[in-house]
Amino acid sequence: MFRAADIVEIADRLRGTAEIFAGKSMLFAGGRGFLGRYFQAVFAELNRRLAKPCRLIVIDNMITTKTDERVEDPSFTYLTRDAADPIAIEGSLDYVVNAAGIASPFYYRAYPLETLRAAVDGTRNLLELALAKRARFTFFSSSEIYGDPDPRHMPIQESYRGNVAAMGPRACYDESKRLGETLCYIYHTHLGLHTNVIRPFNVYGPGMQELDYRVLPNFASAIKGGRALRVYGSGRQTRTFCYVTDALDGFVRVIARGIAGEAYNIGAEGPEIGIADLVDRIERVLGRAVAREQVEYPDSYPADEPNRRCPDIRKARLQLGFVPAVELDEGLRRFFAWTDAHYRGTP
Numbered sequence: 001m002f003r004a005a006d007i008v009e010i011a012d013r014l015r016g017t018a019e020i021f022a023g024k025s026m027l028f029a030g031g032r033g034f035l036g037r038y039f040q041a042v043f044a045e046l047n048r049r050l051a052k053p054c055r056l057i058v059i060d061n062m063i064t065t066k067t068d069e070r071v072e073d074p075s076f077t078y079l080t081r082d083a084a085d086p087i088a089i090e091g092s093l094d095y096v097v098n099a100a101g102i103a104s105p106f107y108y109r110a111y112p113l114e115t116l117r118a119a120v121d122g123t124r125n126l127l128e129l130a131l132a133k134r135a136r137f138t139f140f141s142s143s144e145i146y147g148d149p150d151p152r153h154m155p156i157q158e159s160y161r162g163n164v165a166a167m168g169p170r171a172c173y174d175e176s177k178r179l180g181e182t183l184c185y186i187y188h189t190h191l192g193l194h195t196n197v198i199r200p201f202n203v204y205g206p207g208m209q210e211l212d213y214r215v216l217p218n219f220a221s222a223i224k225g226g227r228a229l230r231v232y233g234s235g236r237q238t239r240t241f242c243y244v245t246d247a248l249d250g251f252v253r254v255i256a257r258g259i260a261g262e263a264y265n266i267g268a269e270g271p272e273i274g275i276a277d278l279v280d281r282i283e284r285v286l287g288r289a290v291a292r293e294q295v296e297y298p299d300s301y302p303a304d305e306p307n308r309r310c311p312d313i314r315k316a317r318l319q320l321g322f323v324p325a326v327e328l329d330e331g332l333r334r335f336f337a338w339t340d341a342h343y344r345g346t347p
C-alpha cells in the first residue's frame with residue numbers, strides 16, 4: 001500500500017506532537033482514500049509509541065476507493081458511511097476531521113453532485129457532531145479554492161481571496177470547498193467551535209491509485225506500460241509537489257495544534273515547476289529518457305486548469321513548526337520505485 005519506511009519517518013517527525021493524541025478519540029471521514037489510508041497507518045504506528053492509544057473511527061462511502069485495505073489496530077473502527085448522513089457515535093470525541101471528498105478532476109467531473117455533498121452537507125453534518133461532542137474540527141479544503149491566482153500574489157498566502165468561477169467544470173469542487181470553509185468560519189465565530197482548515201498543495205506519493213488520473217500517477221502508469229507521457233495543453237502550467245511524508249506531518253500538526261479559526265497552506269514551497277519540465281526531472285531521477293507527447297486536454301478532464309500553484313507556508317512554519325524535508329528528486333525516486341513494483345501499466 002505504501003512504504004513502511006515513510007510511515008516510520010512521519011511518526012518520528014511527530015515526536016512532541018503525537019502525545020497530544022494519547023487516550024483521545026478521533027472521527028476521520030474519508031479515511032479510505034489516499035491520504036486517509038496514510039492517517040490510519042501513521043496513527044497505528046503512533047499508537048505503538050503512546051502510553052494510551054488514540055481511538056480512531058474511520059468512515060468512508062467508498063465511492064472512488066478501489067481498495068478495502070485496513071490497518072490492523074484494536075483501537076480502530078471502520079464504518080461504511082457517507083459523511084453527509086446522520087451518524088451516532090457513542091462516547092466522547094476529541095477530534096472530528098472531514099477529509100471526505102473527491103479530489104481528482106477526472107472523478108469530480110464524473111460525480112459533481114457527490115463532490116458538492118461531501119464538502120457542504122458532509123461538513124455541516126460533521127460540524128454539528130463536533131459541536132455536540134465539544135470536539136476540535138478540521139476541514140480538508142484544497143489549494144484549488146485560490147483558482148488561477150494573480151501573479152502579484154505568488155506564492156499564495158492564506159489571506160488571498162481567490163479567483164474562481166462559480167459556473168464551470170471545476171466549480172463543483174472549488175466552490176464547494178470554499179463553502180465548506182465558510183461553514184467552518186461560521187461555526188467558529190458564531191458558535192465558538194474550534195475549527196481549522198487545511199489547504200493541501202499537490203500531495204503525491206506511494207499509495208496513489210493507478211487510475212487516480214492526476215499527473216504523477218498518469219506518468220507512472222505510462223512509464224510502467226512503455227507508453228509516451230501525455231502532457232496536457234502547453235505544458236507550461238506550474239505546480240509545486242509535496243511528498244506525502246511532509247504533507248502528513250503538516251496535516252497532523254494542524255489537527256493537534258492549529259490556532260482556532262485559522263486556515264493553513266500545507267505543501268512544498270518549491271521548486272515551482274512546469275509540467276513539461278517535470279518530465280525532464282523524472283528522466284533525471286530514472287536515469288533514462290522517456291517518450292512524451294503534447295496533447296489537448298481530454299473531454300474527461302475539466303477545463304480552466306490553474307496556470308500556477310505555489311504555496312506560501314510561513315504561517316504553518318511559524319505557528320506549527322512545519323518544515324518540509326523531502327526534496328522533489330528524492331520524493332520522485334521513492335514514488336517511481338514504488339509504482340514500478342505496484343502499478344500494472346495498463347492504459
